[in-house]
Amino acid sequence: MPALNLAALTTEELQALLGEEGAQSRLPDVSRARLEGRPLLGPLLPAALTFEPLAERPWGATPEESRRLTALDAELRAAGAEPLGVYYVPQERAARHLRAYLFGPEVAAALRWSETPELPRSGQPFVEAVTWLRDRASGVACVFSTSAAAVPVPAPSEAADVRVLPGASPTELLTLHRRAVLHHGRGGRIHGEEGWKRAWQELHALNMAAWARRGLLLHEAEG
Incomplete structure (x- = not known):
């Protein structure tokens, strides 16, 4: 499983990934690695995601x-999203629980949150959506929208x-998406x-392909 190369992340990505205090504590190591032209091992990244189905029940850690x-x-549901079930995604770093939806024929949506005890709390539940385009002549392959408070890290x-x-309601997000x-x-x-x-x-x-092009991925031999 590849890992993130912290030395190749931008300052903004480091702060979003580790938090302001965490980024400050790692900054000397990151700066040294950059000066020496070597990688710095960060969190593991899965090569693929797995979606483990969960039973229906009242969800929520509180x-x-x-x-x-x-x-x-x-x-x-009121906006027209069709529920598909609840899943646990163990490879995610924070919000590992999600409820899946289809919105119309082309939008895959997810209501995401976390109640995995060993992980830090990921803030308020949020909604994400992705649509793959039929025509990619413009160079854009898909549209991805998120109402999460924090931007995705690394950058997609x-x-x-x-x-x-951030903070958009489901109706607002689906409309803008x-x-x-x-x-x-x-x-x-x-x-x-x-x-x-x-x-x-x-x-x-x-995203993994883009991160590989940026030199963000480290394999075991490199770490």
């Missing part, structure tokens, strides 16, 4: 989070049109749960 998840789920592929909408898709053309059709999983796997693969 009563407040349970209420928030229920409200967000209700808003997604340049072939993804990324819309970071679909508007961005129409700006580029038409989205490809997604078929059921397998199509939903494939949409996220392909986004992960797209």
Whole structure:
């Protein structure tokens, strides 16, 4: 499994990944590695994602989070999103729990949160969406939108049109996401749960390829 090369990340990416205090504590090591032209081992990155199905139950690590998840789920359904089930994604660094949705024929959406005890809390639950484009003549392969408070780290592929909408409601996010898709053309059709999983796997693969080009990935022999 490859790992992140901290020495190749930007300062902004380091702060988003490690937090301001964590980035400051690692900065001497990062600076030294950059000066010496060598990599610096960071967190592991999975080559692929696995989606482990979970049983339906009242989710949420706290009563407040349970209420928030229920409200967000209700808003997604009211907007026309079709629920596909709940999954646990063990390779994610923070928000490993998600509820999957299809929004229309071309949008794979996810309501994400974390209640994995050994992980740090990932803030409020948030919604993400991805659509793969039929025509990629513009150089854009997909549109990715997120309402998470923090930007994705490392930065996603340049072939993804990324819309970071902190705190946006599900309705707002889905509306703006679909508007961005129409700006580029038409989205490809997604078929059921397998199509939903494939949409996220392909986004992960797209990002991994971009991170490899940037020199962000370290393999065991390099670490």
